[in-house]
Amino acid sequence: MLNDYLDIQPEVAQALAAGRPVVALESTIISHGMPYPQNVETARLVEQVVRDNGAVPATIAIIGGRLKVGLDEAALEALGKGGYSVAKCSRRDIPFVLAAGKMGATTVASTMIIAAMAGIRVFATGGIGGVHRGAQETFDISADLQELAHTDVAVVCAGAKSILDIGLTLEYLETQGVPVIGYQTEELPAFYTRESGFKVDYRLDTPEAIAEALRLKWSLGLEGGAVVANPIPQEFAMPKEAIDAAIAQSLQEADEQGVKGKASTPFLLARVCELTGGNSLSSNIKLVLNNAALGARIAAAL
């Protein structure tokens, strides 16, 4: 059993045993999603926001041959400082990173897997992986989508970045039976912006309504997760033209440099961040905090 490799921090284990709300958090966003030291500062802040909203945070990573659910200061620092030297770990990578005793930053997919093992149902992050633009040729479709199809964890995010093909991502989720819920919105947000031009499946306006939908889904035996899309607060949103231009340039550079496979998403995220200066980073931090708060309230309502 993989559970033999699971280390649940005492505070998290106690909360789970007592039925108190817990929110899972991922570590790829720390190691690969933001520069140091803002990544570590954000990881700490996110945990604090989860607490402020009545839940216990459980940041997930692979460290020293163990699946860690709940990290201490030193672990957050190591993941943040390690940056790209920390292995990006999705579903397929888990056993190899474990066996090697290496440090692994968990993506949405692998964080969902480990959260589910621990009994955590709600997970908050920035953005999910999806169907990449040009996937008709490259077949680049994130393992996150397949995980959402099968693993019973709701993922609170700010939608999908338009480094992805948002329309195809929604089609894939529909095929896989993954509901996309808009929190107080009918439109799927596109991470840095509140609009994407695409509709969500269901708009729900309270954490309680979202919790009730999830409870029903799972009690009916409808396995799999859900996407809870929470738009970035208006005051932190980026101008669409600036972000679109940066994304277009990043995609072109990735193509010219032949970047593909698991390197693709981190490359695009880093380039968009560089090209938009610090602006996109501060928007990114704000939206993650916003998602952490909603995640905690949904977990409390569950």
Ligand code: PSU
């Ligand atoms: N999108 C973001 N920020 C991120 C990621 C995606 O806006 O940090 C990370 C998440 O960890 C996600 C992973 O699970 O990238 C997806 O990578 P891939 O496309 O290789 O599956």
Ligand code: MN
């Ligand atoms: Mn990919």
